[in-house]
Structure formats: structure tokens, C-alpha cells
Amino acid sequence: MRHYVELKRQHPGRLLLYRLGDFFECFFEDAITASRELELALTGKEAGRGIGRVPMAGIPHHAAERYCGLLVARGHGIALCDQLEASPSQQGGLIRREVTRVITPGTVIEEAMLTARRNNWLAAVVGDDDARTPCWGLAIADISTGEFQATQLPDSAELQQELLRLGVAELVWAAGAEAGGGSEARRPGWCPAGIALTASGCTPFTAAAALARLLDRFQLASVDGLGLGSLPLALGACGGLLSYLDSTRPGTTVPLAMPTTYQRSQYLVLDHQTARNLELTQTQRDGLLQGSLLWAIDRTVTAMGGRSLRRWLQQPLLEREAIEQRQDSIAELLGNSELRLCLRRLLRPMGDLERLAGRAGAGTASARDLVALADGLERLPRLAGHLADSISPHLAALRCVEPDLLSLTRRLRETLTPTPPLSLSEGGLILDGVDETLDDLRDRIDGDEVWLRDLEQRERQATGISNLKLCLHRSFGYFLSVSKAKAGQVPDHYIRRQTLANEERFVTPELKEREGRILSLRRRTAQLEYELFCRLREEVGLAAEAIRRAAVRVARLDVLVGLAELAATQHYCRPTLLEGRAMEIVAGRHPVVEQTLVGGQFSANDLHLGEAGRPDLMVLTGPNASGKSCYLRQTGLLQLLSQIGSYVPAERAQLSLCDRIFTRVGAVDDLAAGQSTFMVEMTETANILHHASSNSLVLLDEIGRGTATFDGLSIAWAVAEDLAERIRARTVFATHYHELNELATQLSNVANFQVTVLEQEDRLVFMHRVRAGGADRSYGIEAARLAGLPSDVVLRARQVLGRIEANSRIAVDGEPEAVGPEAVGSPADPSPRSLRQRGKGKKAAKPTAADRVA
Ligand SMILES: Nc1ncnc2c1ncn2[C@@H]1O[C@H](COP(=O)(O)OP(=O)(O)OP(=O)(O)O)[C@@H](O)[C@H]1O
Ligand SMILES: [Mg+2]
Incomplete structure (x- = not known):
């Protein structure tokens, strides 16, 4: 319990899941939170003298991924403390346990915990105490796709708008003395509800610390080229974000692009209320995608394209030339329906190159991920072929493929088996002919397997037992099976292993030796295959930047082909x-x-x-x-x-x-x-x-x-x-x-x-x-009648309206035509006495005392 409390102190504001045998357990407050969020039974554990019984809730270790996904989706950060050994290394000691993974809403990279068609933003915010303008620095990164951007904002209202526009999943902010835990009580006024919040110390956010971190991370001599030289707060926010990443993913560096800077005023500004009222990405009433503009115009076929289109909608352009470039591409595609069809067919199974590259870089990609990546990359030259004659710059950008990507594709194809297993530890990943040692090991296994296969025949001849069989049992291994009747005929060196109703099972020293050898060879093969795979994955990780450059172009193509398709099928025109x-x-x-x-x-x-x-x-x-x-x-x-x-x-x-x-x-x-x-x-x-x-x-x-x-x-x-x-x-x-x-x-x-x-x-x-x-x-009353208001209520409403129109002391004119400017009064003084009162819309406010029907 002492170790638990110590770890908890190192990870405040996160749920600590502590491995005990087959379960990950939570205690104290965390147990209450976890049991509420995951509908787990809340139990208790005796925590020794002085403490007494403490609340406890647990999840089976094999289901940890799924439960963590649920917790993260609800905005919780998690620290997973695992057992590093199966039993204590010292007699009577404790099993060694350590936090092996920190998962937070803004730093997840696992496919199962992400939404395919939207970015998952982690944001870092730092404010300027002197309150000179601009007063906020904001950095945002999508760990899964590697995008990294920064900006400065003049006031809290704009900061809030920007966070809302992005739909940030998690936010780290330089809270200074207030640091420690992301408690709701300390949520700053500008932070929208629903964002997981972590308060951090200020040091990593200072311009000096941030500068050092960025120069080191991206191997640069200066940040001026990134546009950050004159934006100290944006620079600070980048530093804070990187520092937070390092603390949540110790030992691994996720491949992030170098940060770029932007300004809100570079794009058409849509405040959050406007985006909501226009139902750009979700409906106002239910918050659903279906019924929104995005839903109506999205004809993209890849997740990358879907994310791109969403971003386009949230950041419309202000420069005519840039807009016309997009229009030109759509025009080109619109004129060629066959090309559109070919491109869509090629794009559809292309996979999420951006996120696949990210997982490779972070060292979490599976063999199937790399095969999917190869499938996608292999389509680049084919896309290039179809676009060979294209003119508009967005399409022409895909006419050639970077040679490095071509050779990487070849490497992947020549190394990996076409349908590798899910598990990385059981072999079956690497093709023959890739590595000499591996081939040699496989040859030896083959040799032993041939020996085994022939064994049955040999033993039958040697013993004269015609129905003798070689079998394999999952836990006992290989054995020779002889029917009860013939069991007496087996030679002396046979060792009896098991007796069944009709059958006796034997092994021989020679069989056991071969079996041991095969098992050990298989273990070595699997280990070697894993090592080769990791090396390949690292290579892919190094190419992440190049893959993403291509992915950005592919995503853009997907959006443009989609918009052309939309224009063609829905009969849109070019403005x-x-x-x-x-x-x-x-x-x-x-x-x-x-x-x-x-x-x-x-x-x-x-x-x-x-x-x-x-x-x-x-x-x-x-x-x-x-x-x-x-x-x-x-x-x-x-x-x-x-x-x-x-x-x-x-x-x-x-x-x-x-x-x-x-x-x-x-x-x-x-x-x-x-x-x-x-x-x-x-x-x-x-x-x-x-x-x-x-x-x-x-x-x-x-x-x-x-x-x-x-x-x-x-x-x-x-x-x-x-x-x-x-x-x-x-x-x-x-x-x-x-x-x-x-x-x-x-x-x-x-x-x-x-x-x-x-x-x-x-x-x-x-x-x-x-x-x-x-x-x-x-016609408000007619509308009410159509909506099914009871007929006597409708009747009464008509009466009341008639009386208001006839008797209201404010109604000065019966005929609309009679109302001239003088009747309304000067605009500077539109006296209510001269305004006509009539039936208002469905939401008409209550009449004032003077209007009320007596
Ligand atoms: N141009 C149109 N063509 C066909 N149907 C339309 C058109 N405009 C609106 N509608 C239909 O009429 C319905 C009502 O439209 P809308 O909500 O715009 O009315 P409104 O005038 O704003 O009403 P209220 O005054 O009650 O707010 C819409 O849901 C839509 O289905
Ligand atoms: Mg309306």
C-alpha cells in the first residue's frame, strides 16, 4: 500500500491501475471513480493498522485495453502499474512493479481508442502575467498523425474560441503555483467543459527552456525558420507540450513534425456559436454528425481525407488564389468521371498512412500495420500514373513518388509475410531469404520435423505394431500412441506416460530430445523474427516524415475527388x-x-x-x-x-x-x-x-x-x-x-x-x-393548429388575438399601409405607443401588463 501511495503521488489527477495477480486494482477515490465509470463492483481491502478498510475496484488484466479505452474516452488519464516479474526475486520480498504506461486522452495512439475521421488534439497553453498583448501562447499536436502547430492569441475569449474550434481532447497549462492535478475546481474560466485538464509547473513553458528543448528535439540551430523566434509565448507552449509528452511516454519519442505557426486571422473566422448554428460538423439538437454539413458533403473514401475535409470546413480560406487552386482541381476532376472512378477505387483501400506512420515511429505498429502501410504506399505509383497528365497543382503534386518511399515499399514487401499473425512473439512474420541465420534455423527445424514425420513409420517397422501413431498434445508434447491390446509388445526403452481406456501413451528418450530441440529452435526463430521486425519498424519510423508528406497529398486528393463527386452528383456550380x-x-x-x-x-x-x-x-x-x-x-x-x-x-x-x-x-x-x-x-x-x-x-x-x-x-x-x-x-x-x-x-x-x-x-x-x-x-395560430394544438385552444387563441388587435391600447393602426415613418416615430425614438401589436411567432413573449386581455 505504501508503494501505491507513493506512485499515486507521482501521478496526481490520473487513475492509477495497480497490477495485483490477474487484476489491475484501483484504490481510494480512484476505485470510486472507476466503479462509477465502468460499472464495476466496488469492494474493499484491509490496508493494515491505522488505515483500515479502503475502497477497491478491479479489472481483469486481459481486458485492460478495452477498459482503458472507455476511461480515456470519458476524459480520464491513466497510469498503468504492471508487475515486472512473476514472483519475488528475493525470498520473502515484494514483486517489482512500476508504471509502464501512461495513457491520457491527448496522447493515445492506439487505433482502438481513436476516432478515425477526426484529429485528436493535445493542447498546451501558457499565459503572460504582464497581460501585454498578445497574452496567450497555444501549441497543439496530434500525436497520432504528427501534426504540430502553435499560435499566439490576444485574449482569453479568443483562446476559448480556438480550443472550441479544435475540439481539444486534453489540455496542459502552465498553472505555476497551482500545479498538481487537474482538479475541476481549478479549471480556468477560458477552458471549455469536457476537456481533460492537467495543470503543470511553469518551467518547461518558459521561452528559454522551450527553446533548448526544441533545438535539441529537432536538431536545429535556431527556431527562427519555424516562425517561433518572434513568438515567445507560442514557443513556450511548444516547449510545455513536448515536456508533457516526454513525461507521459518515457523512453519513446513519438514522431512529431516540426511545429508550424499560424494565426486565427489567416483563415475565415468562424466562432464556435456560428459553427454550431450552421451545424457544420454536428447537429445542434443531438450533436450528431448525421444531418450536419460535413455529413452532407463528405464523399471522401479514406480516414485521412475525412480528417482533412473537417479541417477545411473549420478553417475556410481568405486568399482568392488558394481557393481558385482548389476549384481548378475540382474542375479538372469534374470533367473526367472515369478518372474520378479510378482514383476513388485506388484511394479506398489505401489505409490511414498518417497514423500507420505514427504508430511505426512510436514503436507500437503491428506486423499487420506495416503490411497495410505497404499496401497503401504501393498505390502511390499507380495514383501517379493516373495523374500523369494533370495540370492543377494539387493533382500534379502526386505525379511523382519519392524514391525513398518506393524502396521502403519494396523492403516491406520483401521482408514481411503477406498475412502475418496478430501476435509479434510467435513467429510467422518474416519471409524466407531475408536473413541467413533465420533461414538456417528454419532449415534445422525442417530437418527435425522430417525426422519426426518419418518416426511413425520407423517405429511401426521396428516394433511390428501396425497401428502405432505419433501424436501431439498441447501440454504433454509428442508421444507414441499404442492400442491397449498391443501395449505389451512395446520395447523396453519406451516410457509409459499415460493410460487411457483403450490406449497407452509412450515417449522415448530420443523423441524427447528431438522435441526439446525443436522447441528451443522455434523459440530462437520467434525471437529472431521479432528482432528483425523491430528493426524494420524502426526503419519505417525514420521514414515517417516522408510517408506523412505523401499522406497529406493523398488526403487532399481524396477531399478534392470527393468534392468533385459531390458537385457532379448534386449538381453544384463553380462560384x-x-x-x-x-x-x-x-x-x-x-x-x-x-x-x-x-x-x-x-x-x-x-x-x-x-x-x-x-x-x-x-x-x-x-x-x-x-x-x-x-x-x-x-x-x-x-x-x-x-x-x-x-x-x-x-x-x-x-x-x-x-x-x-x-x-x-x-x-x-x-x-x-x-x-x-x-x-x-x-x-x-x-x-x-x-x-x-x-x-x-x-x-x-x-x-x-x-x-x-x-x-x-x-x-x-x-x-x-x-x-x-x-x-x-x-x-x-x-x-x-x-x-x-x-x-x-x-x-x-x-x-x-x-x-x-x-x-x-x-x-x-x-x-x-x-x-x-x-x-x-x-400565421402563428395556423402553425400551432397544424402542430396539433387542441382545437378549443386554437379557437380561444383566435379570440384572444382578435381582442388584442381590437383593444390593445398600443395598436394605433389597423391597416399596414397606414404605418408610415411618422407612425413608427423617428428611428432614434421608436416609441412603443406607435408600434402595432399583432400575433407573434411561436415563441412570442408574454404581453406586458398593458397588453393583457382583461
Ligand atoms: N426552400 C425550401 N424548399 C423546400 N422546403 C423547405 C425550404 N425551406 C424550408 N423548407 C422546409 O420547411 C421547414 C421549415 O423551415 P424553417 O425552419 O426555415 O422555417 P422558419 O420560417 O424559420 O419557421 P419559424 O418562423 O417557425 O422559425 C424546414 O425544416 C424545411 O424542411
Ligand atoms: Mg426559423
Whole structure:
């Protein structure tokens, strides 16, 4: 128990699994955590005088991998303490045990514990106490693929956004005096929930220590070439990250690329809320991939390609040239469906070259991994052949294969058996003709096996027992079997081993000797094969960099072929990229909704914003469920798709580049973060007004609906006005506040649009068509009736609406046409008395005391 406590002190904040015989046991707090997370029985163990009974929970050692995977997936770090010997080396001593592996959510490399189609980021963060700008350094690495990047961020809000964008699995931060354990209580405000957190001492994060570590690790004379020379905090974060890796994987170096630096502003900035509202990689309601943009556009066939596409979506480009390069590649592939088919066929079984190379470098690759790697590498020259005539740079990049990779492929093929066993310790890995000693050992085994095979015949002749047989038993080894009746005829040198009902089993000294020799030869062969395999794996590890360079190109090809396939099958068009601020979409469609719509046809819609004679801000009204939100999101998604270089679902599109896209949906609960609905809405709106520029695209969906009607309306008015007048951002503002239509009469760059419906007798037909002009009704009660609200409630609602419209002291105008600017009042003072009160949308706020029907 003393040893356990000592180890626990060295690994605070991790679950310590301590090997006792056939089990890994946890004690104290860890036992309680493990039993809760893994649904294990919680037992107890007597821990001696003074301590008494302590909680204990255990897992069978052979199932450790699976249970560790579950714990890591839930954000726990694990220290595995194993037995280093089967029995105590000293009489009466203790069995030697040591921590042999530390597994944490950000440092796993085992295939079974990773998600194939997403990066697994480990992040390191260091802050600047002087609070000069910039004040945060962030380094991120994916241990499984070797990617390593660093950046500096000016404030905690941006740091948080970046961590959310990346979906970091684990974070190490320089907590200084607070170091020791990743307790939830000390989670800093900027650290998003759900990230496994480890507080560390500051020393490895200092620029000096980090510099020394990087120079040593990458054998460099200076870090200026990496762009880190002028970024001391980013440099510090890299140092902290490497130091943490060294502490969790002692003795092995995972192959990481040299760090590169980036800035958030190099890419189109999508804050976390926008990514969530646009459902880029998961749906808002259930957090599922299915139903997200990624799901709708992903036609990649490899895991590397899948990860790449996800990254493209999260980091759209700002440079026209880079975007057009991607477009050019898609155009080239789009024009040649046969080539696309060939490429996809070659790519599909290519394996995850990036992660295979990583496992080889970390010394955890199996023989099957290396065979898979050879399979993948072997396809490179074939890809090159198909792309020999390609023109666009992304495709042309694959026209030649690095000679080192070709020779490595040959080495793998000439060394490994085509279908090696899972286990590395039982032989069967290495082909004949690779190593002389191995061949020699195998020859000797063959010789002995021939001797054995002939033995049966020889003994039959010598003894005259015709049914004598040579057999093999798993635990006894070889023996000669003679039927009961003939057992008396065996010669004297036969030694009886076992008696069965009808059979006697014998061995001879000569047989035992041969058997011993074969066993020892087999052991030596297996050992030699393992050594040869390890040498080969090291060789592959040294080539990890080159393999990954090729893998990056292959992943990019996979994404581009996928996007071309998407464009071909879903009838996308190539957007023309414009200078300036114009946005023109003809017959645009929502990429996800059009694919999920069962039966019905999607109604395409146009959009014109930001050019002469066109508005900057569009006020979009229309009944409930008519398609406002859909149109709004579709606008954001088309802009985003065009900035990742993809084609877009439209007949024609001419788009200028945005610096940021903002999307806000009014009144979305953020219960998880413990914030009030309306406060969330307002914080997010404030953020937009502070950060949007005339080059941004702003999409606001029912902003202001989360509070009392008139407060909400007034806020919506003021926000829209500020966006149109001061910021001049291109904006779509969907709302049920029809009063906002008045804004168009005040500001020349605001225009009204509506989604139309047909009223047929007592039912509504949704046309989903966006037309100029403002709607004057929300048909909220009709929508409620369609949704199945009891008919007497619907009836009563109609009565109440009638009375509000007739009696409300605020309703000054009966006819919409009668409402002119004077009725609304000056925009600086839109007095509520002059605003008309009408049935609001499904989430209409409670009427204020004055509005209530008596
Ligand atoms: N252009 C379209 N073509 C076909 N169906 C559409 C179209 N736009 C929207 N829809 C369908 O109508 C449904 C409702 O659309 P949406 O949520 O955008 O309505 P809304 O106007 O925002 O309603 P609310 O005011 O209640 O928020 C969508 O789920 C979609 O299935
Ligand atoms: Mg809506």
C-alpha cells in the first residue's frame, strides 16, 4: 500500500491501475471513480493498522485495453502499474512493479481508442502575467498523425474560441503555483467543459527552456525558420507540450513534425456559436454528425481525407488564389468521371498512412500495420500514373513518388509475410531469404520435423505394431500412441506416460530430445523474427516524415475527388470569386436540407447583397415554418463552401470573400453553460456588433425574441440599424417583428423580403419562395393548429388575438399601409405607443401588463 501511495503521488489527477495477480486494482477515490465509470463492483481491502478498510475496484488484466479505452474516452488519464516479474526475486520480498504506461486522452495512439475521421488534439497553453498583448501562447499536436502547430492569441475569449474550434481532447497549462492535478475546481474560466485538464509547473513553458528543448528535439540551430523566434509565448507552449509528452511516454519519442505557426486571422473566422448554428460538423439538437454539413458533403473514401475535409470546413480560406487552386482541381476532376472512378477505387483501400506512420515511429505498429502501410504506399505509383497528365497543382503534386518511399515499399514487401499473425512473439512474420541465420534455423527445424514425420513409420517397422501413431498434445508434447491390446509388445526403452481406456501413451528418450530441440529452435526463430521486425519498424519510423508528406497529398486528393463527386452528383456550380462586397446567388439550395427532404422538392432561392442597387441588409419575414431559417443558413453555408474551394448548390453564384461569418439564433438555451436564454442571445449579439466589419456576413435569426415583445422589438430594431448604418455588414435578418419592415423606408441599404405562402380556404400551402416585400402576418395560430394544438385552444387563441388587435391600447393602426415613418416615430425614438401589436411567432413573449386581455 505504501508503494501505491507513493506512485499515486507521482501521478496526481490520473487513475492509477495497480497490477495485483490477474487484476489491475484501483484504490481510494480512484476505485470510486472507476466503479462509477465502468460499472464495476466496488469492494474493499484491509490496508493494515491505522488505515483500515479502503475502497477497491478491479479489472481483469486481459481486458485492460478495452477498459482503458472507455476511461480515456470519458476524459480520464491513466497510469498503468504492471508487475515486472512473476514472483519475488528475493525470498520473502515484494514483486517489482512500476508504471509502464501512461495513457491520457491527448496522447493515445492506439487505433482502438481513436476516432478515425477526426484529429485528436493535445493542447498546451501558457499565459503572460504582464497581460501585454498578445497574452496567450497555444501549441497543439496530434500525436497520432504528427501534426504540430502553435499560435499566439490576444485574449482569453479568443483562446476559448480556438480550443472550441479544435475540439481539444486534453489540455496542459502552465498553472505555476497551482500545479498538481487537474482538479475541476481549478479549471480556468477560458477552458471549455469536457476537456481533460492537467495543470503543470511553469518551467518547461518558459521561452528559454522551450527553446533548448526544441533545438535539441529537432536538431536545429535556431527556431527562427519555424516562425517561433518572434513568438515567445507560442514557443513556450511548444516547449510545455513536448515536456508533457516526454513525461507521459518515457523512453519513446513519438514522431512529431516540426511545429508550424499560424494565426486565427489567416483563415475565415468562424466562432464556435456560428459553427454550431450552421451545424457544420454536428447537429445542434443531438450533436450528431448525421444531418450536419460535413455529413452532407463528405464523399471522401479514406480516414485521412475525412480528417482533412473537417479541417477545411473549420478553417475556410481568405486568399482568392488558394481557393481558385482548389476549384481548378475540382474542375479538372469534374470533367473526367472515369478518372474520378479510378482514383476513388485506388484511394479506398489505401489505409490511414498518417497514423500507420505514427504508430511505426512510436514503436507500437503491428506486423499487420506495416503490411497495410505497404499496401497503401504501393498505390502511390499507380495514383501517379493516373495523374500523369494533370495540370492543377494539387493533382500534379502526386505525379511523382519519392524514391525513398518506393524502396521502403519494396523492403516491406520483401521482408514481411503477406498475412502475418496478430501476435509479434510467435513467429510467422518474416519471409524466407531475408536473413541467413533465420533461414538456417528454419532449415534445422525442417530437418527435425522430417525426422519426426518419418518416426511413425520407423517405429511401426521396428516394433511390428501396425497401428502405432505419433501424436501431439498441447501440454504433454509428442508421444507414441499404442492400442491397449498391443501395449505389451512395446520395447523396453519406451516410457509409459499415460493410460487411457483403450490406449497407452509412450515417449522415448530420443523423441524427447528431438522435441526439446525443436522447441528451443522455434523459440530462437520467434525471437529472431521479432528482432528483425523491430528493426524494420524502426526503419519505417525514420521514414515517417516522408510517408506523412505523401499522406497529406493523398488526403487532399481524396477531399478534392470527393468534392468533385459531390458537385457532379448534386449538381453544384463553380462560384466566381469577386473583389469587393457583392454576393449574388441564383437558385441557391440548402446543401443538407435538399438531401434530407423526403418526397418534396427543394425550392431554390436567389440572393443579392452588397452591390450597387442592392441592399446590405435584408429583413426577412414570413409565416412560421415557411423557410426563413433555412434560407438564412443556406446563405452562410454557400459562402462557407465557396471559401473552402468547393462548388456550391446553386445554378450560378458570384461571391466576394468574407472575413468572418456570424450566425445567431435568438433564444437558444445554453443550459449546459448555466446561462439564461436571453443573456446568451445578447452576449452573442454584442460580440457581433463589436467584431463585424463591412466584409463580414451576418445572419441573425429572430434576434430579440427572448424577452418581452416591445423590449425585443426595440433591440432588434437598434441592432439591425447599427449593422446597416454603421457597420454596413451584409446581413440577413429573419424576424417575426413585421415592424422592422419600416427600417427600409429609413435606410437606403435595407430591403424587405418575405417567404411566401398560399392561403387556401382554411389551410396554408408553403411555397418556400423568397420574394421582395414584407409579410404582414405570421400565421402563428395556423402553425400551432397544424402542430396539433387542441382545437378549443386554437379557437380561444383566435379570440384572444382578435381582442388584442381590437383593444390593445398600443395598436394605433389597423391597416399596414397606414404605418408610415411618422407612425413608427423617428428611428432614434421608436416609441412603443406607435408600434402595432399583432400575433407573434411561436415563441412570442408574454404581453406586458398593458397588453393583457382583461
Ligand atoms: N426552400 C425550401 N424548399 C423546400 N422546403 C423547405 C425550404 N425551406 C424550408 N423548407 C422546409 O420547411 C421547414 C421549415 O423551415 P424553417 O425552419 O426555415 O422555417 P422558419 O420560417 O424559420 O419557421 P419559424 O418562423 O417557425 O422559425 C424546414 O425544416 C424545411 O424542411
Ligand atoms: Mg426559423
